[in-house]
Amino acid sequence: MVFCGTPSFSWLDLFFVFACLVGCFVRRVIATLPESMPELCLIRLGIQVRSVRAVFYAIRLARAIDRSAAEAIVAGAGLLHSERFSLGRKHFGVWQYWRSFEDLEAWSHRPPHSEWWRQAVERMRTKGDLGIYHETFLVPRDRIESIYLDCAPAGLAVFGTTGEPVGSMTASRGRLGRG
Template sequence: MKGKPVQGRMTADGTGELVVFLIGMRINSWRAVRSWLPVFLAMPGMIKELARDRERGMLGRRIVPGLRNFGVLQYWESKEKLLAYASDQGGEHRPAWAAFNRRARAGRGRVGIWHETFVVPAGSYESIYVDMPPFGLAAARGVVPVARRGERAAERLAA
């Protein structure tokens, strides 16, 4: 976690709909480096592209490391912006997706990929961070004192 802890009880700033997107890969055969390494190396380029151009809609992200599974937790402004990025012919994603499909056919299951998308309506999420550096949704949207959005989780969920 980067940054200094923000003292006190904080919550993530912002309201409205939120999209949580989880994406990752699983190495099914460690010896099949030619199958999984290009998949692994494609993600940093996409993340850099999205971080450079905030208008694309990614609010923030967090790497989720693992031994065999690697993933990225992403927060997006809207499902429309997420889908627009996924289908953008000029972006990093489309060539990476096409290359993965070619390798997947040839690799016969040596690497797997997955993603999950959650569209979270306004008023259906809340957060609290106590003496923490900005983390998760707070790192994506910024932090405000808990009192601004409600002292209790039920109040923040009703907002």
């Protein structure tokens, strides 16, 4: 852009102006852990299928996981939120957000989790047509940041403390307390 003389605009300038105008209308939300939580226990449970028959079993297993997650939330067992993910037709699972590792551990040793887990392990052992894994993360509250742009609540925004990003909270660095 030239500010003295004849104005000329490049396509990049016009794109920048348009992006700024559109950005003015984007609903932005940040989410943090509730103050009462020093850390978040996050678990990713994945299912990988290797045959058509295993697909049908995995769908039933996913429904059982959804039911037990709903029961855990209603019972106040420490599960804050559970949502499915998919990495293609043969690999899917759930992300679960727990109040603490102790809550997750206590829940995992009781039915219904212990029952469907045992059945899945038996299926893996006898048929070998699916694989199951889990990854557990313990994340201190000062190591979590999030922003949601024109999204329905997902993940941390479902149960966390939400607000509008202002000042330093508009950047990841600020939300992580690093400047």
